[in-house]
Amino acid sequence: xxxxxxxxxxxxxxxxxxxxxxxxxxxxxxxxxxxxxxxxxxxxxxxxxxxxxxxxxxxxxxxxxxxxxxxxxxxxxxxxxxxxxxxxxxxxxxxxxxxxxxxxxxxxxxxxx
Numbered sequence: 001x002x003x004x005x006x007x008x009x010x011x012x013x014x015x016x017x018x019x020x021x022x023x024x025x026x027x028x029x030x031x032x033x034x035x036x037x038x039x040x041x042x043x044x045x046x047x048x049x050x051x052x053x054x055x056x057x058x059x060x061x062x063x064x065x066x067x068x069x070x071x072x073x074x075x076x077x078x079x080x081x082x083x084x085x086x087x088x089x090x091x092x093x094x095x096x097x098x099x100x101x102x103x104x105x106x107x108x109x110x111x112x113x
Contacts (some may be wrong), residue, residue, distance in 0.1 A: 018051070029054045029061065046070045075101060075108065085110040 018036040025031070034051040047069055054062040073081070075092060082090050090112045094105025103110065 005009075021050075026054075029056050031055075044072050046072065073108075078108065078110065082110070082112050089113040 018034050020032060020045065021035045022033045024033075032053045034053065038047040038049075039045070040047070048067065050066045052062075052063075052064045052066075053060060067099045079090060079092065090110065092101055093099060093109040093111075094101040095107070096109055098109070099105065
């Protein structure tokens, strides 16, 4: 994953706090996904916690949590690492629709051979 322009502020946040990221319906339940991402800038790592609040008919029916660590790469760092690893063909896109990387792209999608 590459750091998109909008993510830079999140990576640098001193007190990330928990934020409501999205709401959606799943199998008759309303689900809210709350996210908290704690950056470790010197290691280029994010500790991410998602909390899913599920409700049905306005009453909470469950809460689940997922935690993981993510390493972020900057575009030219990623290109350098792939070249050092021996990949001769590298294409980097701004999304799965293969648009070019730009200020508004959410992540990097990399095809390397």
